[in-house]
Amino acid sequence: MSLLNSVQELEKKYRLTANQRALLISDGSTTTLLEAFTGQTVLVKGRSQSIVRADARLASELQVEPKSEVSKRIVHLVSGGSSEILAYAISYTPIERLSPALLHDVQRTDIPIGKILKMHKIESRREIKEIGFIRDTHFKEIFGSECGMYRTYLIIHQNAPLMKIEEYFPLRSDEHYESSVGHRSRDE
């Protein structure tokens, strides 16, 4: 099924705007898209940065050995104009695939991933793995709404995943969404 078909399936539950559809299926930089949509600079606000050990599932997704070291970075993408939080993103990067310079920039947490790739002239391709709706009480304090949409994708470089990224975007909490999407926890 094409990504457009997946979006059309989602839209049977909840009608998306053109911009929301683009955020789910574009293979370009998310920050650049958000800058185009808002007409404002988008800032990256680091929430946390840590080195974790890949569990079996993450190791399989990243094509590394289980328990390999992975840089986990959580950021908010924030409008430079309104200070509104436009997206919440988690990236997982196997340490063994990063040059020291690249690791340094990933760990800084104030540079968008797209800009890091551009600065280091990294050639890559993006494989979108999943798109969908999600409801999470945790989003209430971030987006002002428990209702969101998400996508997960891999950034492939030299035939191996350089990063796995999860992105979450707000949706208006309304009756239609509530009844059609229902509640899920993020750990499901």
Add this chain to the structure above:
Amino acid sequence: MSLLNSVQELEKKYRLTANQRALLISDGSTTTLLEAFTGQTVLVKGRSQSIVRADARLASELQVEPKSEVSKRIVHLVSGGSSEILAYAISYTPIERLSPALLHDVQRTDIPIGKILKMHKIESRREIKEIGFIRDTHFKEIFGSECGMYRTYLIIHQNAPLMKIEEYFPLRSDEHYESSVGHRSRDE
């Protein structure tokens, strides 16, 4: 100057929509963006396909010897729903950088470039070189308006340009645009 700054400069002359800004500055697949914006499949209609010799300027842009063989492909991106022409695109690809399989798919002219890159799992990065407004009598029959916006970019693969692409998108022809953008021929 960042791309967002360039867009903000353009918007002093003519106010763009969020979608138009994204078409100018996104580094993702144009076809995918148009599919997201229209909610419909976007089809590629080949207009012409030929092998040309690179003149000095094109050779310099593509980093090949002058008079090298280049595949020139002109296509319309057409809405699968309304049959409206959403974009007009010209791509230039040095033959010497294409595998036979890749050359075959480029010359078919009915597959979007983004899809060709995906099918062949090509890792690349996009360098946007120029964005702007343009007025061209030739657009009248394509878009129903002489007024358009354009961008040119390189797709870089293995540290060399794999393609140079020019894309043109329609703008509403209105008094504001007419007076602020003025007339230019496409060969300027």
